[in-house]
Amino acid sequence: MNRNYLFLTLIMLVLAVGLLFFHAQNKPKQVPPDKLLWDIIQPTRYVSTDNVAKWIIEKDPSIELIDVRGADEYKAFSLPNAINVPLDSLITTSGSEYFGIPGVRVVLFANDDILSDQAWVLLRRLGFKDNYVMKGGLNRWFETIIKPQKPPESDPKTAFELYEFRKGASLYFTGAKVSTSSKVSKAKVVFKRRKKVTVASGGC
Amino acid sequence: MHVHELNPKKTLVVLLIFVAVIITGFLTMTKPLLTYHKDMKQSLQTLKDKNAFFYPYQLADVINNKNKDVVLIDIRNKFAFSRGHIPGAKSISAFGLTNKENVERLKDYKKNGITVVLYGKNQLQANGPWMLFRETGFNNVRILLGGYDYYLAHKNNLAETKSDNSYIKGIPRYDFAKVAKASVSVSEKEQKSNVRKPLVIRRRKKAVVASGGC
Numbered sequence: 001m002n003r004n005y006l007f008l009t010l011i012m013l014v015l016a017v018g019l020l021f022f023h024a025q026n027k028p029k030q031v032p033p034d035k036l037l038w039d040i041i042q043p044t045r046y047v048s049t050d051n052v053a054k055w056i057i058e059k060d061p062s063i064e065l066i067d068v069r070g071a072d073e074y075k076a077f078s079l080p081n082a083i084n085v086p087l088d089s090l091i092t093t094s095g096s097e098y099f100g101i102p103g104v105r106v107v108l109f110a111n112d113d114i115l116s117d118q119a120w121v122l123l124r125r126l127g128f129k130d131n132y133v134m135k136g137g138l139n140r141w142f143e144t145i146i147k148p149q150k151p152p153e154s155d156p157k158t159a160f161e162l163y164e165f166r167k168g169a170s171l172y173f174t175g176a177k178v179s180t181s182s183k184v185s186k187a188k189v190v191f192k193r194r195k196k197v198t199v200a201s202g203g204c
Numbered sequence: 205m206h207v208h209e210l211n212p213k214k215t216l217v218v219l220l221i222f223v224a225v226i227i228t229g230f231l232t233m234t235k236p237l238l239t240y241h242k243d244m245k246q247s248l249q250t251l252k253d254k255n256a257f258f259y260p261y262q263l264a265d266v267i268n269n270k271n272k273d274v275v276l277i278d279i280r281n282k283f284a285f286s287r288g289h290i291p292g293a294k295s296i297s298a299f300g301l302t303n304k305e306n307v308e309r310l311k312d313y314k315k316n317g318i319t320v321v322l323y324g325k326n327q328l329q330a331n332g333p334w335m336l337f338r339e340t341g342f343n344n345v346r347i348l349l350g351g352y353d354y355y356l357a358h359k360n361n362l363a364e365t366k367s368d369n370s371y372i373k374g375i376p377r378y379d380f381a382k383v384a385k386a387s388v389s390v391s392e393k394e395q396k397s398n399v400r401k402p403l404v405i406r407r408r409k410k411a412v413v414a415s416g417g418c
Contacts, residue, residue, distance in 0.1 A: 033238035040332030077380035
C-alpha cells in the first residue's frame with residue numbers, strides 16, 4: 001500500500017472523530033437560543049380560561065391539565081383532573097414524562113400566568129411541543145368562570161353569549177358534579193332565547 | 205488496474221484538496237451568536253434570583269439620571285413605543301432581539317457592567333426574552349416587574365410603590381378552596397332545582413309554543 005494513502009486515511013479518521021466530538025458538545029437535543037426566541041415571541045401558546053372550561057366540560061380527551069405550583073397549593077385546590085408537576089420537578093425524568101406525548105395537548109396553569117409561562121419556556125428549550133399556557137391562571141379562572149361578571153348593557157351580543165356560557169360553566173364547576181350538568185348549561189341557553197320570543201309575542 | 209494506480213499524483217492532489225477543505229471548514233465554522241451558558245437546573249435557579257428582577261421604585265433613579273448604570277429596553281412593537289414609553293428607554297422589538305447588532309450591544313453592556321432592564325406591556329410579555337438572555341449568559345439582564353402598565357399607573361409616585369405589592373405575580377387573589385366550596389354550599393338548594401330544571405325548561409318550551417300559536 002502506498003504510504004500516502006495510509007496517511008490520508010488516518011487524517012480522515014481523525015477528522016471524523018473530531019466531528020463526532022463537536023456534535024456531542026452542542027447537545028443537539030435542546031432548541032438553539034435564536035429558534036427558542038422565535039417560538040417565545042409567538043402568542044399562539046396562550047389559551048383563555050373559557051377555552052379550558054370548554055375543554056373540561058366537553059371532556060376533550062386530547063387535553064391534559066398540568067398544575068405547575070407546589071404540592072400544597074395543588075392539594076388545597078386545583079382544576080378537575082389536573083396533574084401536579086411542580087416547576088422544580090419539571091426537568092427531572094419523572095416530571096418530563098408527562099410531556100411530548102403525541103396527540104396530547106398540555107395546558108400549563110398556576111395562580112397567574114408567569115410561572116406557567118416560565119415552565120413553557122423551559123419545556124420548549126428541552127424540545128417539547130404542544131404545550132399551552134392558560135392566560136391569567138387560576139386568578140382569572142375565578143374571575144371569569146367561577147364568578148363571571150355581567151357585561152355592561154352597551155357590550156355586543158357576543159359578550160352576553162360568553163357570559164351565559166360562563167354562568168353555565170360556573171354551575172358545572174361548583175354545583176352539580178353529575179355529567180347532566182352539561183345538558184343544564186345547554187338547555188339554559190335555549191330557554192333564555194325562547195323567553196325573549198314570549199316577551200315579544202306577549203307584547204303584541 | 206485502478207484509477208489511483210494509473211494516475212497516482214492526480215489522485216493525491218485531489219485527496220489533499222478534499223482534506224484541506226474539510227479542515228478549513230472546521231476552522232472557519234461560524235460560532236452561533238448565542239449559546240446556552242446555563243443548564244436546565246441553573247436556569248430554574250435564575251427564576252427565583254431576586255437580583256434578576258427590577259422593581260418599579262428603582263425606575264425613579266433611572267429616569268432622573270441619578271443611576272447611569274442602567275439601560276431600559278422596551279421590547280414592545282414600535283407603534284406601542286411611539287404611543288408612550290418610559291423616558292430614556294430604547295426600543296428594540298422582540299423580533300430583533302437576537303440579531304447580531306443587538307447581541308453585540310448586549311455583550312458590550314455586559315462588559316462595561318451596565319444593567320439592562322427589559323420591559324414589555326406587562327411582566328408576561330418580557331418573561332420569555334428575559335429568561336432567554338439569562339440562560340445565554342447575560343447575567344446583567346433584568347426584568348421590570350409590573351411592566352409598562354404598572355409604571356404608567358404609578359409614574360407620579362414611583363418611590364411609594366416600594367410598599368405596594370400589587371405588581372408581584374403568582375399570588376392567589378382568592379382563597380380558591382374556600383370560594384369554590386362556598387359556591388357549592390350556597391347552591392345546594394339550587395343544585396336540586398338545577399337537576400330538576402331540565403324538566404322545567406322542557407315544559408316551558410311547550411308552553412311557549414302554545415302561546416305563540418294563539
